[in-house]
Amino acid sequence: xxxxxxxxxxxxxxxxxxxxxxxxxxxxxxxxxxxxxxxxxxxxxxxxxxxxxxxxxxxxxxxxxxxxxxxxxxxxxxxxxxxxxxxxxxxxxxxxxxxxxxxxxxxxxxxxxxxxxxxxxxxxxxxxxxxxxxxxxxxxxxxxxxxxxxxxxxxxxxxxxxxxxxxxxxxxxxxxxxxxxxxxxxxxxxxxxxxxxxxxxxxxxxxxxxxxxxxxxxxxxxxxxxxxxxxxxxxxxxxxxxxxxxxxxxxxxxxxxxxxxxxxxxxxxxxxxxxxxxxxxxxxxxxxxxxxxxxxxxxxxxxxxxxxxxxxxxxxxxxxxxxxxxxxxxxxxxxxxxxxxxxxx
Numbered sequence: 001x002x003x004x005x006x007x008x009x010x011x012x013x014x015x016x017x018x019x020x021x022x023x024x025x026x027x028x029x030x031x032x033x034x035x036x037x038x039x040x041x042x043x044x045x046x047x048x049x050x051x052x053x054x055x056x057x058x059x060x061x062x063x064x065x066x067x068x069x070x071x072x073x074x075x076x077x078x079x080x081x082x083x084x085x086x087x088x089x090x091x092x093x094x095x096x097x098x099x100x101x102x103x104x105x106x107x108x109x110x111x112x113x114x115x116x117x118x119x120x121x122x123x124x125x126x127x128x129x130x131x132x133x134x135x136x137x138x139x140x141x142x143x144x145x146x147x148x149x150x151x152x153x154x155x156x157x158x159x160x161x162x163x164x165x166x167x168x169x170x171x172x173x174x175x176x177x178x179x180x181x182x183x184x185x186x187x188x189x190x191x192x193x194x195x196x197x198x199x200x201x202x203x204x205x206x207x208x209x210x211x212x213x214x215x216x217x218x219x220x221x222x223x224x225x226x227x228x229x230x231x232x233x234x235x236x237x238x239x240x241x242x243x244x245x246x247x248x249x250x251x252x253x254x255x256x257x258x259x260x261x262x263x264x265x266x267x268x269x270x271x272x273x274x275x276x277x278x279x280x281x282x283x284x285x286x287x288x289x290x291x292x293x294x295x296x297x298x299x300x301x302x303x304x305x306x307x308x309x310x311x312x313x314x315x316x317x318x319x320x321x322x323x324x325x326x327x328x329x330x331x332x333x334x335x336x337x338x339x340x341x342x343x344x345x
Contacts, residue, residue: 050151050193050295057081057112059288060092060199060231061251063123064105068266068274070096073252073286074108081112084290088149089113092231092249093121093199097129098137110139115149120158121199121232122171131160144179146186152293153190153224155183159200159232164209173200174209180217187217192224193293201230203246204239205322205330218244226293227300227340235321235330236304238338247302250335252287254280257319265311281317282310283333304335 059077064070081089089112096102110116118138125131131143143158157175164174175183187194201207202214218225219242228246234255237248254277262278264271271278285307292301314321314331325331 049191050293052150053295054150054152054293055084055086056149056152056195056291056293057084057086057089057288058092058229058249058291059089059252059286060249061094061121061234061253062091062096063094063251063253064096064102065123065126066274066276066280067253067282068270068277070253071105071108074105076286077252077288078108078112080288086113086290088115088117088147088154090117090154090197090229091119092197092229093119094123094231094251095121095138097124097127098133099129103137106138115147117147117154117156117197119156119197119199119231120160122160122173125160131158144182146190151193153186153192153194155186155190155194155196157183157196157198157202159198159202159208166209173206175214180210180213183214184217187221187225190224192221193226194221194224196225196228198228198230200232201239201246201248202228203241203244204233204237204248205235205324206233215241215244218242227291229291235325236332236335237325237330245340247338248330249289250287250304250332251283254282255314255319255321255331255333256280257314257317261314261317261319263312263317265309281312281314281319281333283307284310287334289335298341300340302335302338302340304337306332306334306336309333 062070062073091109096105118140120131120134120143124134134140135142145156147154158179159173159175161174161176161179162172163176164172196218202211208214218228222243225244228244229249231249233248234251235248236250239246256279258279264278265282266277285305287305287307289302289304294301321331
């Protein structure tokens, strides 16, 4: 999502910002709005093969280099993960520049768990930073990779590749031919259950340019692909295509609204040091989610965190994000609880 005013015209550039709270009392579960969506029939047996419930913590679009309180937000996430006891944690991109200044935040995330996994975001290579620097500083094995966590096959993708025939400028959002070939090979050989992870969405709002191609591949493997998870969009949404559910994980920090809606949500001194925040509608608290894949109940429980807007909300500003999204539904300061249940068919 966009990190400076010159980029704010791009529809997909919704950025995160907000004031992080360090007390768990201010973190509100999204249980008020709980939704269920079916796990494909064919995938039931794959989930049932797990020896125990698998727990994963996910946080997206911290945008530490935009926000004034990125460290506080990471502290909230880290403390909550101590209580949750995950089998792995994942940050879904647009995290923190891979430099010396951010090394404490990077190491803090990596120290949460033995399996602290990273995904490359489109803004992680801003200001001259490189993908290789991310791999080195964050401790990633590759731009895209496979990791097995307690029987769950995680396929992590890089949606920041060039070569899209429909590219019209701005940040690239595409999976190149070589990576698509690698994905086909993994989908053909992994027994699953499989969760596909990316920064850019593979379906729904702000999806990669070759989304239909990827959806077709995942749909053919829907007997093993139990979920696809992404960040980037800064919205709370689920899309279901070809038997696969695509979960958009909201930003930890904010909704980017751009120059047309520029305003101040915090004291003047904060905006003076962090001017990009004025192009956002920040979330007061850190927003993230946990996933529990339960082989006994054959469900995936998504538990989100709810917050509130700092200053004016997008609705109060009259923000127009996308016709397919609406304030209070996909556009909200939080992540709703959801349950992916076994199909009744």
